[in-house]
Amino acid sequence: MIRAVLFWLLMSSAAVAQSFTGLARVDPTESRVVDTAGGIDLTLALSQIVPYRVFTLEAPERLVLDFREVNWGDLDTLDFDQAKHVTNVSFGQLRPGWSRMVLELSEPMFLNLASATVEDTDATAVVEISLQRTDAETFAGLSGAPVDPQWGDLFAAPTLQAPNYDDDTLVVVVDPGHGGIDPGAEHGGVTEADLMLTLGIEVAEALNRLDGVEAILTRVSDVFVPLNTRMTIARQNNADLLISLHADALEAGQARGGSVYTLSDKAASVAARRMAERHQRGDLIAGLDLTEQDDRVASVLMDLARAKTGPEGVRFAEVLVANLMENDVRLHRNSLRQGPLAVLNAADFASVLFEVGYLSNDRDRSILLNEDTRKPIVDALAQAVSDWLAMRGLR
Ligand SMILES: [Zn+2]
CATH class of the missing domain: 2.60.40.3500 (Immunoglobulin-like)
Structure with a gap:
C-alpha cells in the first residue's frame, strides 16, 4: 500500500x-x-x-x-x-x-x-x-546545477585557518588524486583513490619532519574534492609546490613504473591526452557543472606568471626523478614526461603530477600496497623537496 x-x-x-x-x-x-x-x-x-x-x-x-x-x-x-x-x-x-x-x-x-x-x-x-x-x-x-542555499555549496574549499608557519617556510601541497564518488583507476580490488590517500599521508608526514617545510593535504579521507578546490587549497596556503599523486591502470600493454609529469602547453601526444583524461574525469564523474569553467583572459595572464613557476616545476621533476633512481624505485622508460594536466595549470606555484606506477602491473601494485616498499618512494619525495629547497636558495 x-x-x-x-x-x-x-x-x-x-x-x-x-x-x-x-x-x-x-x-x-x-x-x-x-x-x-x-x-x-x-x-x-x-x-x-x-x-x-x-x-x-x-x-x-x-x-x-x-x-x-x-x-x-x-x-x-x-x-x-x-x-x-x-x-x-x-x-x-x-x-x-x-x-x-x-x-x-x-x-x-x-x-x-x-x-x-x-x-x-x-x-x-x-x-x-x-x-x-x-x-x-x-x-x-x-539543465544546470541548482543553486540552493539549503543544500549549501557542496564544494566550497575549507575555510582557511591562519597558517601557523612563517613566510620563509616552504609550503608543499600534497594532493592525493581522486576520492569519494571518483575512485580513479581500479584493478584487483584496489582503487587509486585509496592508495593515493595512504601514500599522501605518509608523504606529508615525511615532509613535515623536514626543517622549514610545511605539508598540506588536499584531502585526508575518502571524499570527493573537485579540481578547482584542490587548487584553491594550495593558493589559500600560499603553496610553493604542489605534488599531485596518481597511479594509472591500462587494460593492455606492459606499462610499469613511475613517471613525473609537468605541464605541457604544446600539442600533446594521444597517449598523454588519454592519460590526462583518465586522471581528470573526476569532476565529470562527480556531476559537476563544467559549462562555466573556461576563462581565456585569465589564462593569458597566467601564462606570464607561469614563465617563472613552470621551470621551477620542471626542476623539481628532475630532482625527484634523480632521487627516485637513487632509491632504486621502479620507473617508466620515460620517467620525465609532459602532459596537458589541469592540476598543473596554476601559475602562482610550481607543480608536478607524480604517477607512482601502474595498478594494472602486478609488481607495481604489490610495491604500492606495502608500506615497506612504499618507503623508498616516500623518502625520495622528501629528499627531492629538501634538494629543491636548497637549490632555490631559500635556506
Ligand atoms: Zn589519477
Whole structure:
C-alpha cells in the first residue's frame, strides 16, 4: 500500500529539504535503469526515504541524483545499468552527509518524472525517475546545477585557518588524486583513490619532519574534492609546490613504473591526452557543472606568471626523478614526461603530477600496497623537496 507520493522535481532552484535521520540502504535487487521507447526509466529501492534532488547537466549530458545520505551496499554498476542510453554510472559519497549518483547519457533527455513512493508496510521507499529524449536546445534550457542555499555549496574549499608557519617556510601541497564518488583507476580490488590517500599521508608526514617545510593535504579521507578546490587549497596556503599523486591502470600493454609529469602547453601526444583524461574525469564523474569553467583572459595572464613557476616545476621533476633512481624505485622508460594536466595549470606555484606506477602491473601494485616498499618512494619525495629547497636558495 502506498502511503505517500512525493514529487521533488527540482528543475531549477526550488527546494525541498526536510530533516530525516539515519542512513538509507540501497536494495540492489530492486534497483536498475532500463531503456524505454522514448528514453530511460530509473528505479532505486531504498530502506527508507531520504531527502533527494535530481537535475541534468550538459557538456556532457548527465543525470545527477543527490541523496542525504545513502549506503550503496552491494550495488553493482553492470547489474544496475541495463540501459544502452546510459554510457556510465558512478555513485558514492560526495562529502560527509551527501551521496550522489551520476549517469552519463548517450543523448539529451529531459526529466519527465521524479517520484518517491513509501510502502506503508515496512517504510521502504522507491525512487522513480523517467527521462524523455529531447533536442539539445531544450535540454540546455532545462539543465544546470541548482543553486540552493539549503543544500549549501557542496564544494566550497575549507575555510582557511591562519597558517601557523612563517613566510620563509616552504609550503608543499600534497594532493592525493581522486576520492569519494571518483575512485580513479581500479584493478584487483584496489582503487587509486585509496592508495593515493595512504601514500599522501605518509608523504606529508615525511615532509613535515623536514626543517622549514610545511605539508598540506588536499584531502585526508575518502571524499570527493573537485579540481578547482584542490587548487584553491594550495593558493589559500600560499603553496610553493604542489605534488599531485596518481597511479594509472591500462587494460593492455606492459606499462610499469613511475613517471613525473609537468605541464605541457604544446600539442600533446594521444597517449598523454588519454592519460590526462583518465586522471581528470573526476569532476565529470562527480556531476559537476563544467559549462562555466573556461576563462581565456585569465589564462593569458597566467601564462606570464607561469614563465617563472613552470621551470621551477620542471626542476623539481628532475630532482625527484634523480632521487627516485637513487632509491632504486621502479620507473617508466620515460620517467620525465609532459602532459596537458589541469592540476598543473596554476601559475602562482610550481607543480608536478607524480604517477607512482601502474595498478594494472602486478609488481607495481604489490610495491604500492606495502608500506615497506612504499618507503623508498616516500623518502625520495622528501629528499627531492629538501634538494629543491636548497637549490632555490631559500635556506
Ligand atoms: Zn589519477
